[in-house]
Amino acid sequence: MTLQALIIEDDLAVQSFLQTLLQSQNFNVQSSGSGQTGLQILSSQTFDLVLLDLGLADLDGQQVLQQLRQWTAVPVIVISARGKEQDKIQALDAGANDYITKPFSAGELLARIRAALRQHQGTVQTLQFGKVLIDPVQRQISKAGAPLHLTKTEYDILLLLLRHAGNVLTHNQILRQVWGEMYQGRPEYVRVHVATLRQKIEDNPATPQFIKTEAGVGYRFCST
Known part of the structure; x- marks a missing residue:
């Protein structure tokens, strides 16, 4: 089964890497370089996974996370250069399923994606x-x-x-x-x-x- 993923990341090099990695795992991928556009895409389509950067130019990723959690339970993995404990706690408290700090390996990210998808499949939507x-x-x-x-x-x-x-x-x-x-x-x-x-x-x-x-x-x- 082909899964749908959305990447919200304004670094084009990282965005391209993530897109190639997910496509190699049979994901259909859409990408957005801004938080507002990412939220608009999420509100109009159904996704199985979101990869979210915190350091966006228009909206802080924490704000994006808080807004999307108002209407969707889609698994969200935060990908960020921010390695402080407080940033991780804030993102997880706001509803992120996982948090991975740049730089990271492809293998680690894929393992975290598999874990997030397994967890989501086992949850009750209501x-x-x-x-x-x-x-x-x-x-x-x-x-x-x-x-x-x-x-x-x-x-x-x-x-x-x-x-x-x-x-x-x-x-x-x-x-x-x-x-x-x-x-x-x-x-x-x-x-x-x-x-x-x-x-x-x-x-x-x-x-x-x-x-x-x-x-x-x-x-x-x-x-x-």
Whole structure:
């Protein structure tokens, strides 16, 4: 079976290398040198794999990753010259399946691609807790079978909490991932949106079953 891959990389030499490598593995490949164009391609076509560079000229790759995760669960492997631990953590927290630092060998990249594809094939496309069902690919959510409308911010907070279910996320972690770096130190933003989110997904918002408050720290998502 031929798989579809998208390369988002503005270094033409690296882009050409990746394209040749993937084509040798029976991928149909499209390439984009900009984050905005890459997102437009992703929104109109279905892919099995995305290779994403962080150092793009128009959009930082972290922003591209955050945006595409709003509607697609496609496996994403970040390829970057940034080797700092914080860059890796931020990309993985934002939804990257893997992170490989330049320079790298063809064999290592192909091994990571195989692992990402295996992992994706074994995942369930829908997420469910209680009466709530989420389709992250179609960006649809329902409760007890009825469509449920969430604002973009409420939806992003919910998916972030779900991705880290069982772990405490601080107010600043949520602010950074959902609003951006400039909003850190504004926990009231998170409190207001979590309150409205609870009104929509919890049976009893006054005693929430799923989104638990960690006093003075942040929130923890509990699926049971």
